[in-house]
Amino acid sequence: MPKIKTNRAAAKRFKKTGTGKLKRNKAYKSHILTKKSTKRKRNLRQSTITDATNVKNMKKVLPYL
Numbered sequence: 001m002p003k004i005k006t007n008r009a010a011a012k013r014f015k016k017t018g019t020g021k022l023k024r025n026k027a028y029k030s031h032i033l034t035k036k037s038t039k040r041k042r043n044l045r046q047s048t049i050t051d052a053t054n055v056k057n058m059k060k061v062l063p064y065l
Contacts, residue, residue, distance in 0.1 A: 007061040014050065014058065016065050022050040022058055 015023045028036075029044040036044075050058060 004063045010061045
């Protein structure tokens, strides 16, 4: 049985937590920051857990993570 290839783009964006959940960074933090409030930009810095609806697909893309 051949090995499954990991999607390298996804591997760079996701990390696994100690309990096995997937951690990700939030979007919308790269440009057009002038119209966003300071509070909103501060909250975008924090990482969050990947939603449960996407986990099944992410496990397929990241088999060895």
